Amino acid sequence: MRSRSFRRSVLAVSVVLSAAACTTSTDGRPQPVPTVTAAPAGDRIDVGTMHVTLPAGAKYTAHSQDGLLDGCITEGTVVCEARLLDLREATSDPNAPINLPSAKRPFGWYTGTDVPTCITAASPPGEAATATGSTLVESGFKPVGTKNAEYGRWQVSCEDATQNNEVRMWWLPTSKILVVEYGAFAGWDAKMDTLLTGATFS
Structure with a gap:
């Protein structure tokens, strides 16, 4: 017979996937179901040339x-806590509508x-309010594995003030890998730092 904790684990996973799959847009239409790459604790995911291990759960x-x-990392009921993106293709196209990440401009994370x-825990992509301001409060370089990433932290104000939050960004201009953490807070900051410090590259 399966243990109660096993049944709870299965239920928790079902709730997380349902939350991601059943979000609705502001006009009430259901969003398409995302393709989720299963990655239990200890499994490695690959983003371009970067390899990282996700936090438990x-x-x-x-x-x-x-x-x-x-590129979204989901934890608990949060649909997109952080995003890990390989921008090699987008940055190689001169006609692509893209602003390169930079800790030298107000919305450099976008x-x-x-x-x-x-984007916050309560406002996933597609449902988030417009950002009205983005003030750089910290910048410099932070380690991502053996590499040094351009790093920034912004205080972001929103049209809906209940969504005001902090955003953190790591940008590897040679590898063209962008990491953005939305709605930053101490617990998740520590997890992201651990995840990125342990990154490897091929």
Whole structure:
């Protein structure tokens, strides 16, 4: 007979996947179900040339049908706590609508050319309010494995003030890998630092 803790674990995983699959847009239409790459604790995921091990209980969405969840790490009920993106293809196309990441501009964590949004635990991609401000509060370099990434932390204000938050970014310009942590807080900051310090490259 299976243990009670095993049944709880299965239920918890089902709830997380259901939360990711059943989100609705602001007009009430259901969002497409994302493709989730199963990654239990200890499993490695590959993002371009970077290889990282996810925290216990976290999942990684390599690609979703609408692209909103591409590269998202999901933990608990949070649909997109952080995003790990390989930008080699996007940055090689001179016609691609992209702003290169940079800790030298207010919205340097946002690569889109449209209006940035405030992704938080309560406002996943596609449902987030418009970002109205982004103030750089920390910048420099941080380790990602054996590499040094351009690093920034911003205080982000939002059209919906309940979504005001902090965003952290790591950018590897040679490898063209971008890591963005949304709605930063102490517990997740420590997990992200551990994940990135342990990164390897091929």
